[in-house]
Each structure stands twice: as structure tokens, then as C-alpha cells.
Amino acid sequence: MANRLKAEKADKKKPANPEKFKPEKEVQVSVKQLVKDERTHKIAGAFALLISLFLFIAFASYLFTWKEDQDKVFRGAAILLPGEEVKTTNLLGNLGAYISHLFFYKGFGAASFMFCSLFFVIGVNALLGSKIFSLWRNVRYVIVGLLFFSVVFSFVFRSSSFAWGGAVGNLCSDWLVRMIGSVGTGALLLLGGLAYIIWRFNPVFKAPTFSKPKTAEPVKEGATLVVATTATETPEVITPNKLKDGMGTMKKVPKTQNEEELPVELNFVEKEEPVGEEPVSAEEMEEEEEEDTPEIPLAVETPLVQKGKGKQPPPQLELEIKTYPEVDQPEVPVEEPKVEQKPVVNQEPYDPSLDLRDYKYPSLDLLELHGSERIIQDPAELETNKNQIINTLKNYDIDIQKISATVGPTVTLYEIVPAAGVRISRIKNLEDDIALSLAALGIRIIAPIPGKGTVGIEVPNVKKTVVSMRSMLSSEKFQHNSFSLPIAIGKKIDNENFIVDLTTMPHLLMAGATGQGKSVGLNAILVSLLYKKHPSQIKLVLVDPKKVELSLYRNIETHFLAKLPGEEEAIITDTKKVIHTLNALCIEMDNRYDLLKEAGARNIREYNEKFIKRKLNPQKGHQFLPFIVLVVDEFADLIMTAGKEVEMPIARLAQLARAVGIHLIIATQRPSVNIITGTIKANFPVRIAFKVSSKIDSRTILDAGGAEQLIGKGDMLISYNGEITRLQCAFVDTPEVDSICDFIGTQEGYPQAFFLPEYVDEKQFEGKELDLDDRDTLFESAARMIVTSQMGSTSLLQRRMKLGYNRAGRLMDQLEAAGIVGPSQGSKARDVLIKTEADLERHLADLI
Numbered sequence: 039m040a041n042r043l044k045a046e047k048a049d050k051k052k053p054a055n056p057e058k059f060k061p062e063k064e065v066q067v068s069v070k071q072l073v074k075d076e077r078t079h080k081i082a083g084a085f086a087l088l089i090s091l092f093l094f095i096a097f098a099s100y101l102f103t104w105k106e107d108q109d110k111v112f113r114g115a116a117i118l119l120p121g122e123e124v125k126t127t128n129l130l131g132n133l134g135a136y137i138s139h140l141f142f143y144k145g146f147g148a149a150s151f152m153f154c155s156l157f158f159v160i161g162v163n164a165l166l167g168s169k170i171f172s173l174w175r176n177v178r179y180v181i182v183g184l185l186f187f188s189v190v191f192s193f194v195f196r197s198s199s200f201a202w203g204g205a206v207g208n209l210c211s212d213w214l215v216r217m218i219g220s221v222g223t224g225a226l227l228l229l230g231g232l233a234y235i236i237w238r239f240n241p242v243f244k245a246p247t248f249s250k251p252k253t254a255e256p257v258k259e260g261a262t263l264v265v266a267t268t269a270t271e272t273p274e275v276i277t278p279n280k281l282k283d284g285m286g287t288m289k290k291v292p293k294t295q296n297e298e299e300l301p302v303e304l305n306f307v308e309k310e311e312p313v314g315e316e317p318v319s320a321e322e323m324e325e326e327e328e329e330d331t332p333e334i335p336l337a338v339e340t341p342l343v344q345k346g347k348g349k350q351p352p353p354q355l356e357l358e359i360k361t362y363p364e365v366d367q368p369e370v371p372v373e374e375p376k377v378e379q380k381p382v383v384n385q386e387p388y389d390p391s392l393d394l395r396d397y398k399y400p401s402l403d404l405l406e407l408h409g410s411e412r413i414i415q416d417p418a419e420l421e422t423n424k425n426q427i428i429n430t431l432k433n434y435d436i437d438i439q440k441i442s443a444t445v446g447p448t449v450t451l452y453e454i455v456p457a458a459g460v461r462i463s464r465i466k467n468l469e470d471d472i473a474l475s476l477a478a479l480g481i482r483i484i485a486p487i488p489g490k491g492t493v494g495i496e497v498p499n500v501k502k503t504v505v506s507m508r509s510m511l512s513s514e515k516f517q518h519n520s521f522s523l524p525i526a527i528g529k530k531i532d533n534e535n536f537i538v539d540l541t542t543m544p545h546l547l548m549a550g551a552t553g554q555g556k557s558v559g560l561n562a563i564l565v566s567l568l569y570k571k572h573p574s575q576i577k578l579v580l581v582d583p584k585k586v587e588l589s590l591y592r593n594i595e596t597h598f599l600a601k602l603p604g605e606e607e608a609i610i611t612d613t614k615k616v617i618h619t620l621n622a623l624c625i626e627m628d629n630r631y632d633l634l635k636e637a638g639a640r641n642i643r644e645y646n647e648k649f650i651k652r653k654l655n656p657q658k659g660h661q662f663l664p665f666i667v668l669v670v671d672e673f674a675d676l677i678m679t680a681g682k683e684v685e686m687p688i689a690r691l692a693q694l695a696r697a698v699g700i701h702l703i704i705a706t707q708r709p710s711v712n713i714i715t716g717t718i719k720a721n722f723p724v725r726i727a728f729k730v731s732s733k734i735d736s737r738t739i740l741d742a743g744g745a746e747q748l749i750g751k752g753d754m755l756i757s758y759n760g761e762i763t764r765l766q767c768a769f770v771d772t773p774e775v776d777s778i779c780d781f782i783g784t785q786e787g788y789p790q791a792f793f794l795p796e797y798v799d800e801k802q803f804e805g806k807e808l809d810l811d812d813r814d815t816l817f818e819s820a821a822r823m824i825v826t827s828q829m830g831s832t833s834l835l836q837r838r839m840k841l842g843y844n845r846a847g848r849l850m851d852q853l854e855a856a857g858i859v860g861p862s863q864g865s866k867a868r869d870v871l872i873k874t875e876a877d878l879e880r881h882l883a884d885l886i
């Protein structure tokens with residue numbers, strides 16, 4: 039706000055500066071936009087579809103009319119096309135007959151139909167303005183297909199008078215027959231056909247697998263069998279998961295930057311062997327946008343450094359443009375992650391995923407590439423900004439030794455080394471003035487850049503790049519890492535993908551004004567988890583007081599969602615139920631701690647490893663523990679309506695739940711101190727801020743300003759490991775999330791959602807005398823369980839029946855009052871006074 043006020047004042051004083059640049063930029067952009075006008079694309083698209091249809095009709099008609107028309111067509115276009123002397127029978131007249139003749143007779147024969155599909159693909163893409171089909175992939179298939187099928191047709195129908203393979207097919211087929219004979223050609227074409235089918239459709243060839251029957255697994259402690267009581271409790275035999283994604287990996291060939299195109303001379307200094315391609319200049323981008331963007335973005339493993347000098351250099355300084363090409367961009371084939379297992383002598387490890395062994399992970403095809411993934415680098419823009427920074431600082435008597443630029447997806451970071459003797463705090467104090475002089479929205483000054491003696495000035499790019507979720511998830515870093523819960527959040531300024539392990543965070547707070555990208559951010563995180571985890575490995579508890587944001591996920595209830603027993607809806611929208619759910623999660627946490635203690639494991643990872651190795655007996659209540667991620671989409675609503683009742687369990691979970699695999703992600707659009715309280719902040723060390731309306735809000739979230747200067751649309755700051763990093767959040771659109779959830783939802787799931795422990799509001803029991811007539815509803819089941827196991831232990835009741843400590847304690851008191859167990863013996867289990875189930879049944883009957 040302060041910035042804006044000052045900006046207005048300055049505009050009145052010296053209007054020359056900012057206005058000098060604006061019109062220039064606008065003219066530049068509008069000319070380009072004219073060339074790339076959406077309507078032009080649509081017209082071209084419609085035209086291409088028309089051509090596709092025209093060719094199809096003409097070709098189809100040619101199949102029936104070629105005999106009649108052939109001698110007329112042979113007379114040549116000059117006679118045929120005016121149409122006065124001859125009239126052909128093709129449905130599309132002389133032109134149809136002539137074009138079909140060209141394609142069939144002189145070209146590729148019946149394979150010419152493939153041209154129709156090519157024009158169709160071009161037309162659909164251009165008309166709908168998105169890359170429904172990959173143009174390059176289709177061009178490749180069509181080129182190879184034309185050659186191949188024309189030869190095959192020509193070879194197979196050698197004796198036919200119809201031009202099945204066309205001139206091209208005949209030529210190649212004759213040559214092949216001469217070279218390797220008819221048998222050789224036949225065999226070669228058969229092989230080629232097979233290769234083409236595999237290349238194009240990548241069918242899955244499965245060797246028969248021999249999996250063991252579910253119930254035949256021995257348990258270490260004797261001959262007990264594991265019987266599933268709930269869907270998630272069944273740890274069973276493992277089968278290896280399979281690879282998918284038929285299209286495989288592709289890399290784009292590195293492209294050399296055309297130095298002449300740039301107004302600044304750039305000297306390329308390769309630090310190490312470059313493996314890929316550097317960002318394109320705006321001009322290159324223009325040209326390339328005309329073409330189809332390659333499906334797989336470039337891949338470079340080592341950064342390149344461009345050192346450059348402007349043709350009309352500003353006062354004695356060079357601008358060093360640092361580019362960090364995509365470090366892990368190539369689309370890596372999607373591997374279905376495997377549940378960790380280590381072989382144990384004599385015993386098969388448990389496979390928690392066995393219940394849903396045919397579960398297919400979503401493929402990358404369900405995600406879209408939103409526009410070009412390449413960073414657009416406009417040398418003119420860089421030069422202008424550089425000069426303006428230098429001049430502005432000069433006005434304040436700040437000299438610069440060196441200036442370099444790193445172009446990111448949304449902003450460019452200009453790194454300045456001030457001349458000797460200039461205090462960095464001076465630059466910090468001039469922050470607002472510098473921002474004003476640069477006259478661009480969203481300038482952030484970092485003085486100094488932590489760990490460096492330099493000052494950073496982030497200036498928004500005129501053309502911003504959307505970071506597609508698809509490119510994040512296809513990156514090497516996402517596909518191959520050892521993270522337990524990998525989440526792809528976005529891209530840093532140097533283009534590095536910011537992919538982290540949620541378990542190390544271990545909780546995440548997200549805040550930002552409305553419409554700045556929070557929901558997209560939440561979806562990006564959830565989608566990351568869905569792409570990497572099997573339903574047996576993770577459960578989501580979704581709280582959505584706004585009722586619309588997370589409803590997309592209701593399709594995956596029986597696969598990935600957790601809920602309270604007896605609830606209809608898995609996605610919680612009602613505040614009262616949120617309180618119950620949070621308390622149920624606290625009970626789950628306590629129960630898990632008991633299990634870990636008994637198993638001698640320090641955390642969920644160690645516990646699950648032991649369980650998989652069959653070192654823990656399911657009869658004693660042990661089970662494979664999935665991670666639980668609680669997502670709250672509008673935290674402010676909850677705090678306003680329920681206050682401490684919500685804050686306390688959240689704080690408790692945030693403090694303790696990490697070791698037992700429960701992680702929290704909390705989002706709010708009201709980042710005020712009464713919502714993000716000290717307790718909450720203290721327990722959420724990792725915090726994300728999208729654009730907020732004031733510096734105070736930014737401080738509330740990050741303990742630092744800066745988020746008020748972000749530019750929205752997923753531009754964000756993340757405070758992680760004590761550092762604040764600017765990221766462009768990965769973008770995943772609602773239809774993409776929809777199709778992922780549909781893909782998962784249509785597969786076989788568990789019989790029901792994962793049940794959280796039942797939570798009964800303890801308050802309702804308070805003050806009541808122990809009265810056997812007012813027995814707990816679970817009294818009889820508890821009695822039977824205690825008698826069967828002959829262990830009078832409250833914690834056993836808690837675990838087996840998924841109860842809170844107080845309720846289990848109360849039940850135990852009732853069992854004592856009913857004479858089923860003896861009195862408490864401190865930490866030792868109580869004596870069980872009834873020895874057999876038959877005795878118990880009699881005893882229970884007497885009690886009534």
C-alpha cells in the first residue's frame with residue numbers, strides 16, 4: 039500500500055520515466071499478439087479440419103471411382119481443373135479426383151488416409167487452443183506409417199491394378215524384392231509391422247505370475263492366520279508392481295542459441311559439459327510457438343553461464359545472464375512405486391498393497407502441459423531493467439561492481455554486487471524508492487541474499503511461464519527419490535524443481551489472499567501424493583468448510599480417504615464433525631504410539647518395516663500403518679466458529695504426530711494473528727505465503743515481509759529450513775484433478791473408507807456415577823475381548839477397539855463393577871476373573 043501511494047506521488051512529480059517504457063512494451067506485445075491471435079488459430083484449425091474431411095471424402099470416393107476417372111485424370115491438371123472438357127465421378131469432383139490421384143497413384147497409395155488424421159490433429163489442436171494431441175508424435179507416426187504401409191500394400195497387392203502402395207510404395211517394394219527377395223521382404227515387413235505396433239501402442243506383454251493364495255501365509259508366532267477385519271488391516275503376499283506409460287522417454291536435441299538474434303552479445307561459458315538447452319529468447323519463442331511444443335521439455339544437468347555485454351552498453355557494466363536450464367526436466371517413464379520390502383529368510387514379507395494388487399497408478403497422460411515449459415528470455419527486457427536498476431542506484435550514489443540476471447518462470451532475479459564501501463543496509467532502506475523507480479508491480483528486494491554478499495532485486499517478467507504439474511511429476515527428481523511422501527510444490531527461480539518430503543516438514547501452513555493460488559497449491563500437493571502412493575500407504579482426512587474445494591476427491595473415498603465410523607460423507611464440512619475428527623486423530627495418534635512402544639520402534643517407518651518382516655503379531659493388534667495426511671482448506675472458518683476446541687487438537691497433533699505418520703496441511707485465506715496464533719505458528723515450521731494484501735499479513739505468516747509484493751497466480755514464498763525461497767507453484771487444473779480422481783475412483787477400492795477411531799465426547803460421561811444399568815454400548819464386546827484374551831489391560835481395549843483412553847478406562851471400571859476383572863494393579867494388567875466364554879455368557883445373562 040505504502041508503495042502504491044508513493045508510486046502515485048512520484049507519477050505526478052516525474053511522469054516521464056515509467057511512461058516511457060509502457061507504451062513501448064505494449065506496442066511490442068500487441069504486435070506479437072496480433073500474429074498469435076486466438077481467432078487466427080481457430081480459423082486455421084477449422085480450415086485444417088475441413089481439409090481433413092475433404093481428403094477423407096475424396097479418398098474414400100476414389101476407392102470406388104478410380105477406374106472410371108483414371109484416364110481423365112491422366113490428361114493433366116490443366117485440362118481437368120477448369121472442368122469444361124472432362125467430368126469425373128469422384129464425390130468431390132475434378133479436384134477431389136485429381137488430389138486423390140496425386141496422393142494415391144503418385145504418392146503413397148492407401149496409406150494416404152493417414153494425411154487425414156494429421157490434418158485432423160492439427161485442426162483439433164488449433165481450434166480448441168490446447169494440445170489435445172501431440173503434433174510431433176503424430177507427425178512421426180504418419181511419416182513412418184506412410185512409408186511402411188505404402189511398401190506393405192504395394193508388396194502384398196503386387197498384382198492388383200489399383201495403386202495400393204502408390205509410386206513410393208512400388209519403388210521401395212521393388213527395390214526390396216531385388217535386394218532380399220520376396221521372402222526376405224515379407225519377413226522384413228512383418229517385423230517392421232510388429233515394431234510399428236509396439237512403438238505406437240506399446241502393448242503390455244505379461245509373463246504369467248504365480249502369486250500365493252492370500253490366506254496361505256504363515257505368521258511367525260505360530261500357526262495363526264491373518265484375517266482382515268477391515269480393508270486396511272490385511273497385510274498379505276507381495277507381487278511386484280509394473281511399469282507403465284507406453285511412450286517412453288524422449289529428449290529434445292539441444293538447440294544452439296542464435297547469438298545474432300540477441301541485442302546483447304552473449305558469451306557462453308560452459309561451466310561443465312552442457313547436456314541440454316538453454317532458455318529461448320522471446321523471438322525464438324515466437325517462432326517455436328507456431329510449431330507444436332515438444333512434449334518433453336529440455337534437460338540439462340549442469341548450469342550454463344552466459345556472460346554478455348549489450349551492443350549499446352549502459353554505463354560501463356556488463357550484465358551476466360545466469361541461466362539454469364531445467365535440471366530434471368526430461369519426462370521420465372512413470373514407474374509405479376513399490377512398497378518397500380526386504381526378504382526375510384524362510385518367509386515372504388507382508389505386502390500391504392495386496393488387497394488392491396491390481397491398482398493402477400494414474401499415468402502422466404491425465405495431466406496437461408499448460409503452454410510451453412520453456413523460460414522466455416527477452417534480451418531487450420533484461421537490458422532495459424538492468425539499465426534502470428543501474429541508473430536508479432546511481433541516483434542514490436550507489437555504485438555497482440557487477441550485475442547478473444537469472445530468469446525464472448515468473449520473475450527475473452538481478453543480483454548486484456555493490457561497489458566497495460557501499461553498505462547493504464542503505465540499499466535495504468531505499469527498497470521502496472528503487473521499487474518505485476523500476477515502476478513494476480511485484481518488485482522484491484533481498485538485501486543481502488542470505489549466504490552471499492549480494493543484493494537481489496526480483497522483477498516480474500513481462501511473459502510468465504506456467505509451471506505444469508505434468509512437467510514436475512515427470513521429472514527425474516520426483517520419479518526417483520527416496521522420500522516417504524514426496525510433494526512437488528513448484529519451481530525456483532533457477533528452474534530447479536522444488537520437490538520435498540512432507541514427512542520432513544513435517545506439517546505445512548499455507549496462507550494467501552483469496553484467488554492467489556491456494557487451492558491450486560493444495561491440489562498440487564494432493565496430486566503429488568496420489569501419483570506416488572498406493573491406497574494402502576496413505577489416507578487423507580479432508581476438511582473443507584467451504585464445501586466445494588475438496589469435493590473433487592469424493593470419488594476416491596474407498597481408496598484414499600479416512601472418515602469417522604458411521605459418517606456418510608468422507609469430506610468433512612461441518613465444524614462439529616471437524617472437532618470429532620481431530621479428536622479421533624488424536625486417539626489414533628495415541629494408539630499408534632502404544633503400538634510403536636510395544637514394537638520397540640521409534641517411528642512409523644521402523645514400525646512398518648518390522649511389520650512387513652512379520653516381526654509383529656497382528657493378533658496383538660499390530661497392523662500396517664498408512665500415513666495419514668490431514669488437509670484443512672479453510673482454517674480461519676474453523677477457528678472463528680470453534681476456537682480452542684479446534685486449535686488444541688491441531689496443536690497437539692502438530693507437536694506429536696510426526697513420528698506416527700500423521701501430517702497436517704492447513705490453508706487459510708485470513709492470515710491474521712487471531713487465526714495463525716503463536717501456538718499454531720510454533721508448530722508449523724514450514725509455511726507458504728501466496729500473495730497477501732499487507733506486509734503485516736506477510737509477517738504473520740513468514741515472520742518477514744515480501745508476500746505482499748508477490749504477483750499472484752501461484753507466485754509464492756516458502757519458509758523452509760529457515761530460508762525464504764520464491765517459487766512458482768505448479769499448476770494443476772480442476773479438470774485434471776477430476777480425471778485423476780475418476781481414474782482412481784473407477785478402479786476397485788476397499789469396501790469402505792479407512793475408519794478413524796470412534797470419538798465419544800468424554801464430557802457427556804462427566805459427573806455420572808458408575809451405574810451398571812447405564813453401561814457403555816461396547817460393554818459386552820469389551821467383556822468378550824478381555825475374557826478371550828485373558829488380559830485385563832486398558833491399553834489393549836484402546837487398541838483393539840480403537841477407543842480413547844478415558845472411554846477405555848471407564849469400560850474397564852464397568853467390567854470391574856460387573857465382576858469380570860479384578861481391581862487395578864498399577865501398571866500391571868488386571869486379573870480376569872472369568873475364565874471361559876461360556877462362563878461369561880452366563881454371567882452376562884445374570885447381569886440383565
Ligand SMILES: Nc1ncnc2c1ncn2[C@@H]1O[C@H](COP(=O)(O)OP(=O)(O)OP(=O)(O)O)[C@@H](O)[C@H]1O
Nearest residue numbers: 551552553554555556557558707751752767768769
Ligand atoms: N500455480 C499457478 N499457475 C498459474 N495460474 C495459477 C496458479 N495458481 C492459481 N492460478 C490462477 O489463479 C486462479 C485462482 O487460484 P485458486 O483458486 O487456487 O485461488 P485461491 O487462493 O484458492 O482462491 P480462494 O481462496 O478464493 O479459493 C486459478 O483459477 C488460476 O487461474
